[in-house]
Amino acid sequence: MTSPSLSGGACGLALVDPEKRRITERTENIVALYVVAVTGASGAIYGLRIIGELLKRGDDVDLIISPSGFLILKEEAGLDLRGRGGGGGGSVAAGIRSCLEEPRGRGKRGKGKRPVLKGRLNFFPSDDLTASCASGSAGVEAMVVCPCSMGTLARIASGASTNLIERAADCALKEKRTLVVVPRETPLNTIHLENMLRLGRAGAAIVPAMPAFYNRPAAIDDMVDFMAGKVLDMLGLENSLYKRWKK
Numbered sequence: 001m002t003s004p005s006l007s008g009g010a011c012g013l014a015l016v017d018p019e020k021r022r023i024t025e026r027t028e029n030i031v032a033l034y035v036v037a038v039t040g041a042s043g044a045i046y047g048l049r050i051i052g053e054l055l056k057r058g059d060d061v062d063l064i065i066s067p068s069g070f071l072i073l074k075e076e077a078g079l080d081l082r083g084r085g086g087g088g089g090g091s092v093a094a095g096i097r098s099c100l101e102e103p104r105g106r107g108k109r110g111k112g113k114r115p116v117l118k119g120r121l122n123f124f125p126s127d128d129l130t131a132s133c134a135s136g137s138a139g140v141e142a143m144v145v146c147p148c149s150m151g152t153l154a155r156i157a158s159g160a161s162t163n164l165i166e167r168a169a170d171c172a173l174k175e176k177r178t179l180v181v182v183p184r185e186t187p188l189n190t191i192h193l194e195n196m197l198r199l200g201r202a203g204a205a206i207v208p209a210m211p212a213f214y215n216r217p218a219a220i221d222d223m224v225d226f227m228a229g230k231v232l233d234m235l236g237l238e239n240s241l242y243k244r245w246k247k
C-alpha cells in the first residue's frame, strides 16, 4: 500500500479539494496518512484506540509520542517503549502494533477478536523536526493529538512549534487541514480554557476526553470506543464505535 502524495503526483492532486485541502474521494487502493500524537495527559488508551482504528481501516499513521507520553503509556497501558525509542522508530512502532493486535476481551464489541491492522505505522521521535510531517507540503490528511496535555495545548495555541508535535499541528492549522485535539485535565483553569478557545478559533476541533453515559457503557472499553468514535466522526470517517442516540 502506498500513500498518495498530495503535494506531488497527479494521483494525489486529483484527490484534493482545493477549498478544504482534504481528500474528498477515496478508492480501494488509496491510503490516507494521519498524524497521531500521544502526549503526557492521562488517557493514552484513547490515543491507542484511535491509532488501531485508523490502521484497521488500512490507513497509514505517522505517530509522535512526547517524552511524557512515553511515561503515561507505561503507567496506564503497561507499555514500556522508552528503551526502544533510542534504537530507531521501528521498534516503538512494533511495540505499539503488537499491543494493538492483542485480542480485546472486554466490552460489548470485539470480544476476543484479534484485530487485523492493514495500515502502516511509522514512529517519529518528538524532537525529529526533519520528519515529513514537519512540513506543510507533506501528504497528510489530518492530525489528531490524543490525549493532549495542557502543556502541548498551550504550545500549539501559541504557535511555539518547539517539537514535532507542535510543528505538525501548526502545519495542519496553516494548511487548513483537520486538527483534532483531545484535551484531558480537570478542573480547568482560565489559562486552559483560553488556550482551547484560541485553538478552536484557529480551526482546531476541540474534543475533550469526556465519555458520555447515555449509551450505557458496560466497561472501560465502551467509554474508550465512545471517545475514539467521536474523534473518527471529526475526521469524517464512518464508524460504529459507539451507540448513537436513538439509533
Ligand SMILES: Cc1cc2nc3c(=O)[nH]c(=O)nc-3n(C[C@H](O)[C@H](O)[C@H](O)COP(=O)(O)O)c2cc1C
Binding pocket: 038, 039, 040, 041, 042, 066, 067, 068, 069, 071, 072, 075, 148, 149, 150, 151, 152, 153, 184, 185, 186
Ligand atoms: C501520571 C501523570 C498523569 C498526568 N495527567 C495529565 C493530564 O491529564 N493532563 C495534563 O495536562 N497533564 C497531565 N500530566 C502532566 C504532563 O505529563 C506534563 O505537564 C508534561 O510536561 C506534558 O508534556 P507534553 O505536553 O510534552 O507531553 C500528567 C503527568 C503524570 C505523571
